[in-house]
Amino acid sequence: MGIPKKGVADSAMAEIELEAAVEAARGGDEMAFALLWRENNSRLTKFVQARTFKSDLDFEEIVAETWSNVAKDLKKFKGDYSGFTAWVYAIARNRIIDASRKRDRTIRPQSELDEASWIPSTQDIEKDFEADEKVKNIIAAINRLPEAQAEVLMLRVVSDLSVEEVAKIVKKNANAVRVLAHRGMATLKEELGGRDE
């Protein structure tokens, strides 16, 4: 499932704890909200980082906006921990889409475009990836896939979400998500396998 496999979250006890944390956070418990944030922030950040790779979008800003929206609308959320995770990723996904649309609308001077404004972002990601060429290559290859396939692969692999959770986020049924993921993987294998050879 979407529960990060570390610390207390390993066991079923932790799952129950997280379920209770969702309820408590909805009731206004700050510590419960902090626990949910700790459990999800790292993978969420990596997901946004990978999705905005080689673009000039500020992934940290998107993550911050996502959590701000979560904090604001948590009272309206209804569901369990799995639903909460899906909800958080759905907000992040929407923020990425909004940010890229906003960027497309903004008219920038040609000189700025020539300077390749996505370079700082690449530098950031290089720092985070610890200059791991393989990871960079695979993320770049995933981002070259069709939008839906790339999104599903990122959510499945980077965010470690189940097929059902991904289906909720991308608003498709589970089988469609499976098909997209397998097609994406087949394309990736072709591309990366060909390169390796």
Next chain:
Amino acid sequence: MNNDKDFINDPLFKDLRKFAAKETGPENMPAELFTAFRNAQIKSARNKWTGRTVIGLVGVAIALPTLSYAHVLPKPVENVVNKVTHFVTTPVRIVTSVISSDSAVTPTPSPSNSPDAPIPTTNPTPPVVGPVSPSVPSSGEEEKEGNVVKKPEGHTESKKSGQSEGNQEKEKSMESSDANKSEEPEKSSKTASAVPSIGGPANEGGNSESNKGGEKGGERE
């Protein structure tokens, strides 16, 4: 489901999974997020109570005048509610009266106001009391006032039955009284055309005959 696990554990994604599992970023939630969470809680609580208060006030505003109208409330409360209702509705009433008076003053194009239409008389003709016109039968119509038809007291039957009974009564009275009063000959002469004659030589043979009969009756007196 096994396929899903195989998919995730595919060696293609091994490095990516390692990268994703690595813990990065701050350990503790940023203070700004704490503040945002706190503010959101306060705001949602405020919104909740504001909404409830507004709904409650609307409910009271609807319920109180209704209860007052039904005389369910205690007298003092009812008076207060009535005063408030009056105070609130007075401007509306004034506006309504102004609008209605305006519409009364402005001439409305209707057939009665057209120059070709006959001028209505200020004093409508009073209802005819006395001899009933021969074409319209009936005792029930004696009680007509204007356009309103008042049924005679005690009469629960339909208009038609009332009319026929009235005719029968008249005929009987004609037979029994034998034209004692001075008016009766005229009456009988007028009603003769409408009412079929029951018998007697005076009433036989149409209008002229009946007139003659009436005259005869008058002569008898």
